[in-house]
Amino acid sequence: MNGTKRQINAWTFVAPSLILTLIFGVYPVFWALKYMFYDYQGFGTPLFVGLDNFERLLRDKDFWKSVVNTFIYAGGKLVITIPLSFVLAVVLNRALKGRQLLRAIYFMPTVISASVMAIVFYVIFNSYNGMVNQLLMGAGIVSAPIDWLGAKHALVTAIIIAIWGAVGNYMLLFIAGLQNIPEDLYEAASLDGAGPLRKMWSITVPMLGPVLQMIIMLAITVSLKGYESIMVLTEGGPYGKTEVMYLYLYKLFFPVSSGGSSIQQFGYGSAVGFTTAVIVGLITLIYFYVSKKLNDIY
Amino acid sequence: MSTLHAETKIASAQTAGSIKTKALLSRILLWIFLLLVAALALFPLILAFFGSLKSNLELTTGTSLLPKEWKFSNYAQAWTSANFARFTWNSVFISTFTTIGTLLIGTMAAYAVARVDFYGKRLYVVIQSCTLFISIGAVVLRPQFDLMVALHLQKSLWGVIIILISAHATAFFMLIGFVRAISKELDEAAFIDGCNFYSVYFRVILPLLTPALGVTALWTFRGAWNEYILPLVFTMTQPALQTLTVGLAGLKYGVGDAAQPQLMLAGACVSMLPMIIVYIFANKTFMQMTAGSVKG
Incomplete structure (x- = not known):
């Protein structure tokens, strides 16, 4: 069944997928890998400048400020999102009246576009006439x-x-992980007289280990990369206070109406793109290494 | 002796009582917590909905949740003068064709990978998973745009659709699991009955994949419907091609006159409504997709 004909058959079916991926997914990465060594503004002949773009990047205070903002943004989001969604998952994994409805309500924000929600929040959080302030006052x-x-x-x-849009998603991921833990472990622990907290620490957390690690890793990368809602909400302003690194990067290619420079900088932008990808990759690696070490100790 | 016995009895009755009150109390606290989170989850959506029915004046100065005067005309205004009819059509067009294309290309590739040990299969799968994990952000949009200029598609929705289809790695990995779940014996029986590689795909795999296609379609459609940055970049200078997400964000800058928050909320509701309706009917499928990514 694996003759030449079958090989060709299989390739005709993979070809459309592969061609599209290579052209629109892989080629742009190599494009960036090339132009990060060039001075290129979108017109004229690109000029090879070696590592100049990276030198400039090291001195680019706005960029590093955006990196710090990204860490605050991602960190702040995760510190609330992960524990909250974990607690909700544990509660809603038990036999509880109405848990299907509650799950559906908590998960609902995740089906709505980040940009659309950013507009809604823009209106209701508006300082002088927004509904949140009206209600609070x-x-x-x-x-x-x-x-x-x-x-x-x-x-x-x-x-x-960001928290509002993410909690339901991680709650569901945690529930999926919790459902893989055999029920009889809890029964055995109950017979031995373990209380709910004890069960949590001695069964749930260790049994969830690898899934927990995966979910947190996913959460870290997703929150480092997210910039859609900030772009709609504030465009990184005021005064770059909400500028995150992927938004900073976006503006180098597609200058927006307010804030940042108004010149397209493809060469420098490529260098920034490469660096941000490396930063995200490094953080993922560090997390992976640390959580593995913690697992070993445990 | 008997007094001691009686004392313990009383003590144990008291503890039983206090445990019961404690359990009740913790149940009440738990429900307060759960309902509070539910309220917070729904709060912005409810504000958006009621706000979209208020007048501009009431929205900016009023303090009540419900509108005093229900202005359904906001929706009419958004639909016609703010061009939301056009945006909706564009969103439907892009999402529909992206979904069809993704399903077609994804199922073909998933079928080949799941069933044949073809030369270069490992490399193909590695490339697909790399596209999931490596992200250089907005940089890719520039060469993608240039490619579409070369193909003369930068002024049509097809440019956006093709790029959205090209990002089909998630759908591919979802589908490959579903194809693997179909028994190989069915293929083999079909081969004996005279089917070939292609007719097995059409007559065995696709019909049996139907439920999986529904799940993957929902996932893809939602992604395309909610996409903001890609259509923004492609339609920045072409308002007639903008999708709901792009057109809505554009309202922030006001069309002609000052920004009108009641129109923004009406537009946001128009953009959210289709997804929320689908979600109300298919929330189990939505949640199953997310949960599946952990179990997978």
Whole structure:
């Protein structure tokens, strides 16, 4: 059954997929790998400049500020999202009346486009006439409107929106992991007199180990890469307070109406793109290494 | 002796009572917590919905949740003068053809990979998984755009559709699991009955994949419908080609006059509604897709 004819048959079926992937997925990566050594603004002849772009990158304060913002953004999002979604998963994995409905409600935000939700939040978080402030003030919780999208709070607001969109997703991933833990382990522990917290630490967490590790890794990479909602919400402003690295990168290729430079910089942008990919890769590796070490100790 | 016995009895009755109250109390606290999270999850959507029915004045100054006067005309205005009819059509067009193309290309590749040990299979699978893990962000959009200029597709929705189809690695990996779940004996029986490689795909694999196709279609459609940056880059200067996500974000800058929040919310509801309706009916499928990625 694996003769030449079958080989050719198989290749005709893989070819469309492979060709599209090579042209639109692989080629752009090599394009970037080439132009990161060039001075290229989108017109004229690209000029080979060696490592100049990387030298400039090292001195580019705005870029490194965006890297720091990315860490704050991703860190803030994960510190709330992971524990909250884990607790929800544990609770909703038990026999509980209405758990299907609750799961469906918690998961609902994840089916909505990040950009659309950013617009909704933009309107309701609006400082002087947004509904959140109106309600907070109406209820007497705050006396003056909070400037949600101002320099002081914008990054926190962006984190709130990211958490809102992510909790349901990770809750579901945790539930899927929890369902792989055999029920009789808990029964045996109950017979031995273990309480709920004890069961959590001695059964749930260790048994969930590899899945937990995978989910957190996924969460880290996803939150480092996310910039859609920030782009719609604040475009990185005010004063670059919400500029994350992938948004900074985007602006080098597609300058936006406010903030940042207004010149396309493909060569420098490619260098920035390469560097951001390396940063994400490194963080993933470090996480992988540390969590493996922790596993060994455990 | 008997007093001691009685004392222990009373004590144990008291503990039983306090355990019961404790259990009840923790149940109440648990439900408060669960309902609070549910309220927070729904809160922005509810605000968006009621807000979309308020007048501009009430939206910016009022403090009540419900609109005093239900202005359904906001939707009419969004639909016609803010061009949401056009945006909706474009979103439907892009999402539909992206889904069809992804399913076709994805099932073909998944069938070949699952059933034949062809030369270069490992390399092909490695390339597909690399596209999932390596991300250089917006950089790829530039060469992709140049490629579409070369193909004269930069002024049509097909450029966006083709690029969205080209990112079919997730669908491919979902589908390959489903194809593997189909018994090979069925293929072999079909071969004995005179089928060839292609007719097995059409007559055995595709019909048996139907439920999986539904799941993958939903996943792909949602992705295309919610896509923002790719259609934005391709239609920045062509309002007639913009999708709901792009057109909606454009309202932030106001069309002609000052930005109108009630229109933004009406537009957001128009963009969200199809997904929410599908979700209400198929939430199990949506959740199954996400859960499957862990079990897989």
